[in-house]
Amino acid sequence: MLEVKEISFAYDRIPVLEGINFQLAQGEHLAVMGESGCGKSTLLKIIYGALQPSQGEIFWNGKQIKGPDQTLVPGKQGVKYMSQEFDLMPFTTVAENISSYLSSASPKKLEKRVRELLYVIDMVEFAGTKVKNLSVGQQQRVGLAKVLAQKPQLLLLDEPFSHIDNFRKSYLRRNLYDYLKTEGITCLTATHDSNDVLPFADSGLVLKDNVVLAHQPILELYDKPKDLYVASLFGEANKVSIEVIKSYANTKRRIIVYAHEFTLAHTSGIGAIVIKKYPMGSHYLYKGEAENQYLLFESTQDLDLGTEVRLNISIDIINKRLQNNNGY
Template identity: 45%
Template sequence: MLNVQHLTFSYKKTPILKDISFKVNAGENLAIIGESGSGKSTLLNLIYGEFDLNQGQIFWKDTEILGPKYNLVIGYEFMKYVHQEFDLMPYITVAENIAKHLSRFYPEEREERTNELLNVVELEAFANVKVKTLSGGQKQRVALARALAKQPEIILLDEPFSHIDNFKKQSLRRNVFKYLKDKNITCIVATHDKEDVLGFADTMIVLENQQILEQGKPEALYNNPKTPLIASFFGEFNMIDDKIVYANRLEVVEKSNLKATVITSYFKAYHYLIEADLNGEKVFFEHHTSIEKGQEVYLSISE
């Protein structure tokens, strides 16, 4: 179990995180979300032991995670961290990067493990290609595989799919998160992308103003967003009578007390997102077809 207790951290007297506490059980997936500058990456750095805490403690099982004041070498054998900077060796191949820290005394196991991870990150065809020739997204996939090579007990991922194109992103997410679950590896993901969270995270934490604004299961936070910040993570929303209403919970009806005038329609593949004017305020709702600009519609909030 990862146990973060009353963590507080400042950088050059600037408060970054205040009184952060949470627990993550072995094999669970925790997503950390928040706006840019909210402290997501800093929190991962602290969990890894890259900085010294001002207050609080961090434990993995019975081991206290300590910073550079106490450790000459940053990091722990049981934990891996995939930064946004990949720190790969450019002049050797993809397979050699992945196998770099695996024992040479067991060549068959080493090769089998490397091939397994090449499959997880969908880079089998690039096994013998030098890393320097790869795209940013491909390098990110190599970094993921290399971090998993020695099968850590816990892995920290900072925007792990941000450089990967949409053609590969969905299948790669499924592969990586399934692998982590199958191997009972605890995963902490810092992300701004809801697709990294929905369907994968057991729990999510929302950071705002250096503190935990909310934490819980993604379904609970989606169904009962306490603030516009939380709602905005999941998609388009509106404030109607001081209540948060998602765009997909507004529907066109024959008559209601919500009368809006259509401004424009946005094609979203499986639906149209309609922007309209409701009593001088912009409102967004989903519809199965586009609606002519200027057309008046009545809206109802579905449960």
């Protein structure tokens, strides 16, 4: 188990993290989310032991992970960190980069293990290619294989898909996280992209203004966001008065509504005029001007600018957002 207790950190006396607490069981996956500069990377570096917290302690399986003020060599056995720099040997091949981190084994076992990791990162055909001839995205994938080759018990991934082509990301994400679950590897992924973690993480931790804003099971974090900031990490969202959506509702409370949760209605709902239109492939994203605010909504219908629409939302979604004080 990973235990993070009251971790605080500052750069040049400017607070970055304050009083961070959480636990993560063996084999679970935590998504660390938030906008750029919120402290995601800093938190991972502290957990790895590369940065010294100003206060607090970190334990992995009951043993303390010490910072650079307490130990000469950062890190702890079984804990591996993949930063946004990949630490590869540019003049050797992909296979040689991976195998250099494998324990001594027979050539046959070594080849089998390298091929297994090349499959995970979808680069079997690049085994003999020198790293210097790879794209940045391909190098990032080799960096993933390199840390997996070290058989981590706890894996810390800092924006692991940031340089990878969109058309490869989905396949790679499935491969990687399926592998981690099969091997029982505990994982923290720092990301600003919910697609990296929503289908795969067990829980999510959102950082904002130096503190933990929310820490919930990942689907609960999505379904019942604490506020508009949390919701915006998962997609386009609005904050809407229930009274405006349902005229018969006797409340002025407001709820979060994702753009895709609106449906076009004939009579009831919020009246709006389409003022912007963004083709998204499978659907359109629209910006509508309502009486007191602008709203983002999605539809498969091809609407012209200036079209008057009525936007509705199901009572099930309203009730879900009102649970646990998620209405405002």
